[in-house]
Structure formats: C-alpha cells, structure tokens
Amino acid sequence: MAVLTDIDGTLSPIVPTPDMSEVSEELRDLLRRLSERYLLVAGISGRKTEDAFDLIGLEEVVYFGNHGFEILREGEVEVIPEALPYLEKIQELERLAKGELAPEGALIEEKGITASIHYRNAPREVGERSVEFVKREGERLGLRITVGRGVVEARPPIKADKGTAVRTLVEEYHPERAMFIGDDTTDLDAFRELEKLREEGALREVLRVGVASDEGPPEIETEADIVVDGVDGVGEVLRALLGED
Ligand SMILES: [Mg+2]
Numbered sequence: 239m240a241v242l243t244d245i246d247g248t249l250s251p252i253v254p255t256p257d258m259s260e261v262s263e264e265l266r267d268l269l270r271r272l273s274e275r276y277l278l279v280a281g282i283s284g285r286k287t288e289d290a291f292d293l294i295g296l297e298e299v300v301y302f303g304n305h306g307f308e309i310l311r312e313g314e315v316e317v318i319p320e321a322l323p324y325l326e327k328i329q330e331l332e333r334l335a336k337g338e339l340a341p342e343g344a345l346i347e348e349k350g351i352t353a354s355i356h357y358r359n360a361p362r363e364v365g366e367r368s369v370e371f372v373k374r375e376g377e378r379l380g381l382r383i384t385v386g387r388g389v390v391e392a393r394p395p396i397k398a399d400k401g402t403a404v405r406t407l408v409e410e411y412h413p414e415r416a417m418f419i420g421d422d423t424t425d426l427d428a429f430r431e432l433e434k435l436r437e438e439g440a441l442r443e444v445l446r447v448g449v450a451s452d453e454g455p456p457e458i459e460t461e462a463d464i465v466v467d468g469v470d471g472v473g474e475v476l477r478a479l480l481g482e483d
Pocket of ligand 1: 244245246247248420421422
C-alpha cells in the first residue's frame with residue numbers, strides 16, 4: 239500500500255505565513271515508521287520540492303512538489319520526463335529576464351522546471367514591463383505563462399497537479415492499494431485520480447481521507463471516504479495504519 243499525503247493543513251497546522259509551518263516530531267516519527275512498513279510514503283505539495291522536504295525532513299519519504307513537476311527522493315530532484323524538454327526553455331527565459339528585468343528591480347526566482355518573476359516591490363511600470371516581456375518571450379519559447387499577485391510565472395505547457403503526481407507514483411511503484419490525505423481544493427485532483435486508477439484496475443482499493451477545516455472546500459468532505467478533524471485527526475489515521483490506538 240502507498241500512503242500519499244498533502245503537507246500544509248494536513249500534516250502541519252495552517253499558520254499565518256508559510257515559513258512558520260511545522261510538522262510535529264510526533265507525526266514525523268509516525269511517518270518514519272510508516273515508511274518502514276509500507277511500500278511508499280510520499281508527501282505531495284504545491285510548494286517547492288525542497289521546501290516540502292524541509293518540512294517533513296525525512297529521507298525515507300518521497301516528495302512531489304513544484305506544481306507536480308518534480309520528484310525528490312534520496313536527495314535527488316527529478317523532473318517528470320514529459321516536462322524535461324522544457325528545462326532549457328525555462329533557463330533561457332530566466333537568462334533573458336535576468337538581463338532585461340532584474341536590473342530594473344524585478345526578482346527572478348529560479349525554481350528549476352518553473353520560474354517566477356516577482357515585481358511586487360518594484361515600480362508599477364516595471365511590473366507591467368515584466369508581464370509583457372515574460373508573456374512575449376515565454377510564449378515564443380512555448381511555455382505556459384500565468385500572472386498572479388505581483389508575480390508572473392512560466393512553466394512547461396503540460397498538465398501537472400496532485401492528480402498527475404498520484405498517477406506517476408502509482409504507475410512507478412505499483413501498489414495494490416493507495417490512500418491520499420488532504421484538506422484543500424488542489425487535493426481533490428488527487429482524490430479523483432485515485433478513483434480513476436481504481437476504475438482502470440491499476441489499484442485494487444483506494445482510501446480518500448478528507449481533513450475537515452473551516453476554510454477547506456465542502457468537496458473535501460463529500461468526496462472523501464472518511465473525514466477526520468484537523469492535523470490531530472490525521473495523527474490518529476497514521477497511528478491506526480501502524481496498528482496503534
Ligand atoms: Mg493542504
């Protein structure tokens with residue numbers, strides 16, 4: 239069986255800023271022991287892959303991060319094969335942005351297979367120029383460009399989310415059963431992909447564990463097989479997997 243889990247809001251309580259997040263020593267110990275007993279324990283997160291690793295801090299766990307584009311195991315980051323041809327394009331865009339936008343005050347964040355150009359702290363016209371430049375050059379390079387709050391991002395034009403991450407892990411590790419624990423909208427992709435994998439016969443059994451919270455979407459409870467209350471409830475599930483009360 240594969241134990242697949244979201245991190246923020248599932249293994250660590252939601253806190254005012256992401257850098258305050260923490261996984262408790264107790265949960266870390268449960269995850270360590272689970273990884274000895276089960277085929278696979280993986281943390282699947284929207285965060286940068288290295289941040290996901292820093293939060294859980296266990297080499298035994300596999301990490302899927304960076305919008306579903308990267309896997310980290312035994313200290314090595316691998317980009318999913320479908321996205322790999324775009325690595326050079328991302329680097330090319332970063333190089334261009336460093337030459338063109340960084341001198342004006344934009345911040346180029348090199349995230350490996352994705353890139354973020356931040357302009358929140360730069361003058362407004364720098365923001366406008368950044369968006370225009372990244373859209374033009376990114377599209378020329380065949381990348382997908384999205385504009386957020388104070389940031390323009392480039393990524394490979396490939397579908398990658400927690401659902402594709404779950405599929406990749408199932409196809410690679412071949413568990414008979416898989417579970418996913420999550421609390422938020424992006425986790426629903428994982429729930430739905432598990433169900434698809436079961437219908438296809440790739441998995442014999444699946445278990446979707448919804449973590450109830452005030453801010454989470456209602457589907458986390460309606461689409462789950464079981465619902466637990468917050469991070470403490472997740473701890474109970476992990477202990478049950480180890481046969482402990
Ligand atoms: Mg979460």
